[in-house]
Amino acid sequence: MTTIHTIGIDIGSGAVKSTLFRLEDDKPPQWLAKRCERIRRRDPMTLAQEGYDGVLADAGLSRDDVDYIATTGE
Numbered sequence: 001m002t003t004i005h006t007i008g009i010d011i012g013s014g015a016v017k018s019t020l021f022r023l024e025d026d027k028p029p030q031w032l033a034k035r036c037e038r039i040r041r042r043d044p045m046t047l048a049q050e051g052y053d054g055v056l057a058d059a060g061l062s063r064d065d066v067d068y069i070a071t072t073g074e
Contacts, residue, residue, distance in 0.1 A: 001025050004067045005032075009051060011044045011073030018051030020059050033058035044073075 004023040009016070015038050022030040033055035037047045052069075056062065 005061060005065050006068045006070065007052060007055060007066055008070045008072075009048050011048055011071070013074055014039055016044055016047040016051055016073075018048070018055050020055040020061070032061075 002025050006021045006023060008019045008021075010018075015036055018035045019031065020033040022032055024030070035051040035054045035058075037051060039047065048071075056066070
């Protein structure tokens with residue numbers, strides 16, 4: 001069985017959203033963790049890094065467990 005962990009990060013004009021999914025053969029995607037931080041004069045790139053680290057910590061995974069990262073935003 002193949003398991004893939006994917007993180008998505010969206011840096012918008014007002015917030016940075018991060019999500020972590022697990023994809024497995026013949027199963028629907030499983031949402032493992034999510035974070036949303038309002039920018040409020042904070043550095044969006046710092047918030048993206050914190051979101052990345054945060055969803056991994058929430059799911060009990062490490063950076064080595066991530067197979068794919070998708071980003072989007074302004």
